[in-house]
Amino acid sequence: MAKLSDPITILKGIGPSKAKQFAALNIFTLQDLICHFPRGYEDRTKIHLISQLVPDTPACFRAVVMGTPRTGHIRKGLDITRVQVADSSARLNLTFFNNRFAAQQLQYGEEYIFYGSVSGDYGGYGMTNPVFEKPDAEPVTTRRVLPIYPLTAGLNNAAVLRAVAQALSLCDPPAEILPEEIRQQYGILGADRAYFAIHQPSSMEEAELAKKRLVFEEFFVFSAGLALMRAAKDGKRVQPYRDLELSPFYDRLPFRLTGDQQKAIGEILTDFASGAPMNRLVQGDVGSGKTMVAAAAMYCAVKNGAQAALMAPTEILAQQHYASLSKLFAPLNVETVLLTGSMTPKQKQAVRSRISQGTAQVVIGTHALLSDTTEFAKLGLVVTDEQHRFGVAQRSRLSGKGDAPHLLVMSATPIPRTLALLMYGDLDVSVIAELPPGREPVDTFLVNESYRARLNGFIRRQVAEGHQCFVVCPAVEENEELGVKAASVWADTLQKTVFPDLRISLIHGQMKSAEKEAAMAAFARNEADVLVATTVIEVGVDVPNATLMVIEDADRFGLSQLHQLRGRVGRGGSKSYCVLVSHSRNPESLMRLKALCKTTDGFRIAQEDLRLRGPGDFFGSRQSGLPAFRVANLSMDLETLRNAQAASARWIDTQGAADTPEAAALRQRIGELFRRAEGTMN
Ligand code: ADP
Ligand code: MG
Numbered sequence: 205m206a207k208l209s210d211p212i213t214i215l216k217g218i219g220p221s222k223a224k225q226f227a228a229l230n231i232f233t234l235q236d237l238i239c240h241f242p243r244g245y246e247d248r249t250k251i252h253l254i255s256q257l258v259p260d261t262p263a264c265f266r267a268v269v270m271g272t273p274r275t276g277h278i279r280k281g282l283d284i285t286r287v288q289v290a291d292s293s294a295r296l297n298l299t300f301f302n303n304r305f306a307a308q309q310l311q312y313g314e315e316y317i318f319y320g321s322v323s324g325d326y327g328g329y330g331m332t333n334p335v336f337e338k339p340d341a342e343p344v345t346t347r348r349v350l351p352i353y354p355l356t357a358g359l360n361n362a363a364v365l366r367a368v369a370q371a372l373s374l375c376d377p378p379a380e381i382l383p384e385e386i387r388q389q390y391g392i393l394g395a396d397r398a399y400f401a402i403h404q405p406s407s408m409e410e411a412e413l414a415k416k417r418l419v420f421e422e423f424f425v426f427s428a429g430l431a432l433m434r435a436a437k438d439g440k441r442v443q444p445y446r447d448l449e450l451s452p453f454y455d456r457l458p459f460r461l462t463g464d465q466q467k468a469i470g471e472i473l474t475d476f477a478s479g480a481p482m483n484r485l486v487q488g489d490v491g492s493g494k495t496m497v498a499a500a501a502m503y504c505a506v507k508n509g510a511q512a513a514l515m516a517p518t519e520i521l522a523q524q525h526y527a528s529l530s531k532l533f534a535p536l537n538v539e540t541v542l543l544t545g546s547m548t549p550k551q552k553q554a555v556r557s558r559i560s561q562g563t564a565q566v567v568i569g570t571h572a573l574l575s576d577t578t579e580f581a582k583l584g585l586v587v588t589d590e591q592h593r594f595g596v597a598q599r600s601r602l603s604g605k606g607d608a609p610h611l612l613v614m615s616a617t618p619i620p621r622t623l624a625l626l627m628y629g630d631l632d633v634s635v636i637a638e639l640p641p642g643r644e645p646v647d648t649f650l651v652n653e654s655y656r657a658r659l660n661g662f663i664r665r666q667v668a669e670g671h672q673c674f675v676v677c678p679a680v681e682e683n684e685e686l687g688v689k690a691a692s693v694w695a696d697t698l699q700k701t702v703f704p705d706l707r708i709s710l711i712h713g714q715m716k717s718a719e720k721e722a723a724m725a726a727f728a729r730n731e732a733d734v735l736v737a738t739t740v741i742e743v744g745v746d747v748p749n750a751t752l753m754v755i756e757d758a759d760r761f762g763l764s765q766l767h768q769l770r771g772r773v774g775r776g777g778s779k780s781y782c783v784l785v786s787h788s789r790n791p792e793s794l795m796r797l798k799a800l801c802k803t804t805d806g807f808r809i810a811q812e813d814l815r816l817r818g819p820g821d822f823f824g825s826r827q828s829g830l831p832a833f834r835v836a837n838l839s840m841d842l843e844t845l846r847n848a849q850a851a852s853a854r855w856i857d858t859q860g861a862a863d864t865p866e867a868a869a870l871r872q873r874i875g876e877l878f879r880r881a882e883g884t885m886n
Contacts, residue, residue: 205374206234206371206374206375207234208238208378209233209235210234211223211233212231212234212236212371214374215234215370215374218367222359225356225357226359228356228359229354229355229359234371237367237368238372238378240354240364241402241403241415241418242353242402243353243354244351244352245350245351245405245408245411246262246349246350247408248264248346249347249349249407251266251347253292253293253294254289254293254295255293257321259322259323260321261321262319262320263319263320264347265317265318266291266316266317266318266339267315267316268290268291268315269288269289269311269312269313270287270288270289270295273285273287273300273310274286274287281302284300285299285301286298286299286300287310289318296331298330298332298334299331300332300333301333303333306336310336316339317337317338317339318335318336319336319346320334320335344362349406349407349408349410349411351365351402351405353365353368368403372400372404376396377396377398379395380396381395381421381424381425381866381869381873382420382421383855386424386855390847393414393416393417394417398413399414401413401414402414402415402418416844419844419848420847421848422877423844423848423852424848424851424852425873425874425877426877427852428855428856428870428874429874431852432856435856440480440481441479441480442481443479444476444478445473445476445507446477447504448473448476448477448504450500450503450507453500453503456535461493461496462492462493462636464492464635467634468635469501471632472484472500472501472634475610475632476504481611482610482611482612482632483611483631483632484612484631484632484633485613485628485631486498486612486613486635487614487615487616487633488614488635488637489636489639489806490768490770490771491640491643491774491775492636492638492639493639493640494614495525497614498587499532501610502585503536505610506565510582510584511559511581511582511583511584511606512585512586512587513566513569513586513602513605514529514568514587514588515569515570515588515602516568516590517589519544519545519546519570519721520721520724520740520741520745521590522542522568522569523542523544523721523724524745525568525589526542526568527725529566530542539563539564540565540566541558541559542555542568543555543559543567543569543572543573544570544717545571545717547572552572556577556578559579559581560579560580562582567580573602574602579605580606583605583606583607584606585611585612586605586606586609587612588612588614589614590615590616613631616771643774643775644774644779645774645804646770646773646781646804647779647780647781648783648784648801649782649801650794650798651783651785652785652786652787655785659783660702662752662783663734663752663754664706666751667734670749671749671750671751671778672727672734672735672751673733673734673735673753674734674735674737674750674752674754675694675698675734675736675737675754676691676736676737676739676753676756676769677694677736677756678739678756679691680713681693681714688757688760689756689757691712691736691737691738694736695708695710695736698734698736703733703734707732708732708734708736709723709727709732709736710736710737711727711738711740712737712740713739720740724741728746728747730749739761739769741772745772746775750780751776751781752780752781753773753780753781753782753783754785755769755770755782755783755784757785757786757787758786759786759788759793759794759796759797763796763799763810764806764813766784767806769782770804796812796813
């Protein structure tokens with residue numbers, strides 16, 4: 205017997221070089237291997253008659269070899285073996301390329317089970333390169349439901365299949381963590397059965413059941429983790445804030461807050477006064493003015509003697525928040541500091557000491573805020589901006605820095621409600637539905653290369669009117685990804701050949717942070733007309749004078765991402781435009797892009813994205829801020845999610861702290877899942 209923690213190199217056929225390939229899939233131990241779930245299945249259980257075979261649809265059939273296979277040497281490196289087979293319904297010509305094995309194995313007069321698809325290629329109706337097995341052989345490639353695994357270079361499906369089968373035969377699958385009564389109630393397979401059934405299902409139905417169990421389990425663990433996080437805070441009491449008078453702050457604003465902004469602030473103040481730590485999500489479309497809501501909350505916290513921290517997902521955004529908020533807060537005698545990873549150790553240390561002494565009242569930063577060396581004197585409020593970019597675990601890390609600080613998370617990505625439930629299940633929600641007055645919707649157009657001259661003219665006109673343009677490319681350098689525009693090359697082309705008289709600048713994620721900051725700041729000061737960029741500018745960046753967003757190879761981006769990019773313009777009073785450039789002929793891609801032209805409602809766009817791409821992308825993408833679920837993206841069954849959530853909430857209530865092996869195993873799994881979540885973020 206082996207242990208789940210044993211390295212995969214104890215398996216037959218896995219030496220150091222194979223192990224390296226598995227490592228590329230993050231598979232190191234038998235447990236990793238057993239938890240490497242198929243991404244789909246091929247149903248090869250049904251045996252068809254040759255006469256029933258449908259062109260280009262692979263299927264199994266049972267047939268007798270009607271002659272000795274004949275192999276011809278066509279040219280160097282190309283041997284072709286031909287043989288005819290037949291069943292009671294018809295004959296079929298088989299062709300194999302460079303397949304000595306087939307030529308040797310197939311015996312005249314013998315019967316085999318084949319799997320392949322017929323086609324009209326290669327000189328007449330027939331089949332090329334079917335796989336086959338003897339009827340009395342153990343079913344491996346025929347007569348079974350074949351799992352299809354995520355693979356990597358050098359590692360084929362058969363190799364993973366063999367390794368998993370060995371692992372399953374050598375050790376017990378992961379321990380059961382779902383209590384018996386919950387499994388009963390929701391008709392959930394036991395762990396012992398599920399891990400076999402996901403890899404070696406006897407039918408498609410059994411594969412479904414196994415998937416359902418593992419998805420349930422994953423959601424159960426995740427929701428239980430959230431529930432524990434919340435429970436740890438729920439009992440806590442904090443000193444209610446008494447001073448809720450914000451007029452000095454309001455008086456400094458150059459505009460009146462919208463009704464929704466005021467309402468959100470009102471809800472926050474109510475939380476502050478309640479004596480319990482706040483857990484609140486502010487959700488509002490791009491440009492709805494979430495920053496001011498956060499600023500009001502931070503001002504209030506400071507007035508009540510606490511420190512407030514604002515964590516942004518990128519340096520650029522942190523710098524921008526720092527620039528605008530320090531200006532806003534300085535006359536109010538609030539000391540604002542910036543802490544980012546790119547500062548020198550000396551700078552960081554100086555800022556950290558102001559934070560730990562409590563002289564710094566508002567702290568704005570990136571992940572650097574999470575580091576153990578950042579200590580707050582009296583952290584009372586934690587704000588995370590663009591929360592969808594962070595993991596749940598990071599959120600909890602930052603709030604772990606104070607004594608049950610109030611928590612405010614802001615997110616623009618409108619996600620469908622059920623997904624929101626999963627991500628933000630532990631939060632109260634304020635919605636900003638209304639945009640500041642005077643905003644006209646951004647007109648969006650989809651064009652192809654034939655519009656290039658007109659597009660260039662359009663860019664020129666915007667600049668002539670004193671405005672600025674963004675041009676976003678999917679890649680940084682040429683050969684990075686074939687056939688897509690690269691920001692650095694495109695910036696060069698625009699400057700040298702298209703707009704020699706305009707000021708073109710460049711920003712991308714591979715630049716040093718100081719360079720990025722300088723480029724962004726210069727653009728914000730209107731020192732460049734056109735900023736060629738990658739998606740580093742996707743979140744939050746605010747340049748109200750920019751009125752045109754051009755997105756090259758727009759089909760390379762997700763809809764919600766495009767919506768975020770488009771949100772970079774239309775932030776001042778002037779009419780703004782977004783031009784999506786795409787050479788794609790794929791009707792589905794074009795449909796997605798057209799959907800974006802028709803609506804500016806971020807929530808509808810997210811739902812359309814979900815409908816067109818499926819939940820797999822939502823879960824798979826790092827954008828979601830969710831842990832890397834292993835199975836949940838295989839099937840996104842909302843009912844399973846709800847059930848798992850309800851079950852875990854009940855279970856945490858009644859037995860979460862219990863001293864049983866099941867409770868201990870669950871707590872360990874929660875830890876693992878949340879750690880994995882952190883590992884995948886940045
Ligand atoms: P987001 O919700 O996308 O984070 P921001 O907070 O960056 O949006 O605000 C977008 C722009 O709108 C900023 O330039 C901000 O100063 C401005 N703004 C915010 N609130 C108002 C308001 N009530 N009236 C006018 N402009 C506003
Ligand atoms: Mg913002």
